[in-house]
Amino acid sequence: MKNVAALAGVGIKTVSRVINGEPNVSAAMSARVLAAADSLHFSPDLHAGNLRRGNGRSNTLGLLVGSVSNPFSGAMHRAIEDVAGARGVAVFASSLDDDPAREEAAISAFLRRRMDGLILTTVSQNQGYLVPELRRGTPIVFVDREPGGIDADVVVSDNAAGAAAATRHLLAHGHRRIAFLGDRIDIQTARERQRGFLEELGRAGVATVDVPVITGVHDEEAGRLVTIALLDSEHPPTAVFSSQNLITIGAVRGLRERNAQHSVALVGFDDVPLADLLDPGVTVVAQNPHEIGRLAAERIFARLDGDRSVGNTYVVPTNLIARGSGEMRPK
Amino acid sequence: MKNVAALAGVGIKTVSRVINGEPNVSAAMSARVLAAADSLHFSPDLHAGNLRRGNGRSNTLGLLVGSVSNPFSGAMHRAIEDVAGARGVAVFASSLDDDPAREEAAISAFLRRRMDGLILTTVSQNQGYLVPELRRGTPIVFVDREPGGIDADVVVSDNAAGAAAATRHLLAHGHRRIAFLGDRIDIQTARERQRGFLEELGRAGVATVDVPVITGVHDEEAGRLVTIALLDSEHPPTAVFSSQNLITIGAVRGLRERNAQHSVALVGFDDVPLADLLDPGVTVVAQNPHEIGRLAAERIFARLDGDRSVGNTYVVPTNLIARGSGEMRPK
């Protein structure tokens, strides 16, 4: 900017005025400055400006998701980007990988970069360490999973209700021996889904002693192996409830390998790409990652626009989509 | 930092030393500063530091992809994040949406934030406007699509060769009337794939006058509609080559709707989630987005580490995966 001022033969403040579109610059002056800036390929340093600027906004949001390569995360990211982009705010995304160390590293990276707001999926048991940052005025919204030890905005799916709906669906089709395939129990949503499943069985008066509940299933391959093991066991289940998208894909593979896809029912939590094109189509309790992302971003901007209300939890409903795999009756 | 120094009763430079892990600080001093920083929830301002720091690195990379919700982009993003993360560098991703205006806006946002390097998917016909930035020393790698008017590192799939392989595969299975479903022709890879397709037909001596070449097919719904129109036409093709992942999904849907999935062959360019679980499995020319991302990130860091060689083009091979849909013979 100094160089631009020198080349245009004007004071540095005038350049600043022109670049930022401030009033009180003559048209001739403005043209001269713009020409100089152009010929030097000048691009203002946003961070340097923010250092002195009053509100100190960086027009940047930090986003922490499960993994940027997971379709759920991708859809959420996209929705957030759309809301933020409309306001000229850029989004900075990191993958959590369900690793508490990455949670800390990513958030620390966000904080050091002075993001205007944070949208976080977390895995640690407690997010109390963010309370000072929240008090300082940085809007923080937790998505997908509820945080611990902090009062902030939260946007989540109705995990327990969705899991209960899936369970009810299988029960209604005559299943009693329903296997539950759950993620790592340190993950808040995994516990919620398991709770919804067990409570629904309880309401139906089904003894859970006979129901295989397998937790710690975290990825596709584990889902496949667990499904095969269940099918090969002495009392195989007549239905499977896989409580996460990667597990569902693994379960589909496992059922195929034992040629059980048309005899053992399957309902998944969270939708899976092309689920409707499989044979049978995969019945799922679909989440709405786009809506979760949109809402989260709206909350951030509401806070930035001055909303000082206490933290609220927004529950986005799930939606059971029957496609065939969940409508089979036990043999 | 000033506050930390005051609270600890030391000079500001000592705090700086402790925070940055510089040598020449006594253990007692270090502990006192750390305690003060902790009690004030101090987090250093990375950008303020970079303003004065010699190399001025922001430890941030800008990434522009098709859409953060596309699986190809997601896989690439993830690979880049993994390489960058290992070096303590964060990644900032934006969606291009094949819109030249977004290309300009996103790159301008990157530049204003002084990213250390840029990994770009572009859609404008010419990227000459980035030459000054490249000369200034900002490493820029173009991924997925080759840029115009600039000499820089490029990492792409072998689009023409992959398309030729797909075409050869269909020809070898007896097809002559092969429909080509192409993306918008302003997209460089779309042109390359079309070229590979037509050249392979030429090598095989197949007259292209009889071959339906449909371009401008950009999304899933367009792919579906075009496929149905082809099947309903007077001389329906015996095989379809869909040259992009969303188009392929649309084509699968179209074939299903006309119950032609077991009679009309299909090969897609770029892999599709769960393609192996469909009936028939979808034969594709798979790209390697993970490898493209990894290589691109490696190039950025090589440049940051001092590599001053001229721009190079890295071609990542494609891989034809036969799963059933591409191995059907014409009726």
Next chain:
DNA sequence: GTGAAAGCGCTAACAT
């Protein structure tokens, strides 16, 4: 309508 000086939070260079 324009510009000079001070200072944002930090680090480089140079004291001590």
Next chain:
DNA sequence: ATGTTAGCGCTTTCAC
């Protein structure tokens, strides 16, 4: 081993 001063690129404040 610790502190002081200048200045990164910009905006603010205030003077002209």
